[in-house]
Amino acid sequence: MYERIGVHALVALGANLPLADAPPAETLRAALKALAAEGLSALAVSRFYATPCFPAGSGPDYVNAAAVLDAGGRDADSILATLHAVEAHFGRVREKRWGMRTLDIDLLALGDSVLPDPATQDSWRALPPEAQVRRTPDQLILPHPRLQDRAFVLVPLADVAPDWVHPRTGQSVAAMLAALPEADRAEVKPL
Structure with a gap:
């Protein structure tokens, strides 16, 4: 558990494609080390979990984890830029939304920040599932608008x-x- 001192970043990590010969779990471990080298040290890391690919049928199952990172006084945009740089270092290519990937690191929350503003966050959080597939935000939304819907994150x-x-x-x-429905929670299995 983390202590409530300062502002921490909550992140979700996932991978469902190997990187070179490294399996996804190894990529997640290496990514956490890379984040620390970039000044985003993990204060706490969850167990690793096997989770069904999302959306269903779009590729191999994932390995997912979550971490509490020391934000080190950084703002959300700076943290997001670092997360994207680490993803790119591990072969992440942003070709298709919700596509297969060697590494995905999502900024879920930064303390109690609401970005860009409460109305926008509320609007994206309330977006119906069919619209979620078609629309992509053009700015960072915090907390992550799908956080409450995803067992593989929660x-x-x-x-x-x-x-x-x-x-x-x-x-x-x-x-x-x-x-969340018990069936959703049961799909997320510790490795």
Whole structure:
């Protein structure tokens, strides 16, 4: 667990393609080291989980994890730029939304920041599933607008930040996870 001192970044990590001969779990471990080398040290890292590919049928299953990072006083855009640089170093190519990847690191939250503003965050969070497939935000939305919907994010996040509270919904990670269907939670299996 992390302590509530300073501002921390919550991130989700995932991979479903090998990088060279390295399996996805090895890529996640190496990515955490690369983040630390870039000044984003992990204060807590979840277990690694096997999770079904999302959306279903779009590729091999994933290895997912979550981490609490020391933000080191950085703003969200700086953190996101670092996450993208580490993804690129590990072969991430942004060709298709929700496509297969060697590494995906999502910035889920930065303390209790709401970006770019409460109305925009609320609007993206309320977006119906059919619209989520067609629309991509042109700016960073924090907390991540799909956070509350995804067991593959919430199960690992509950390992490291179960008490973090969404600044717009007032729900903790533990409460958001408990609100998901049991079938969704059961698909996320510890490695």
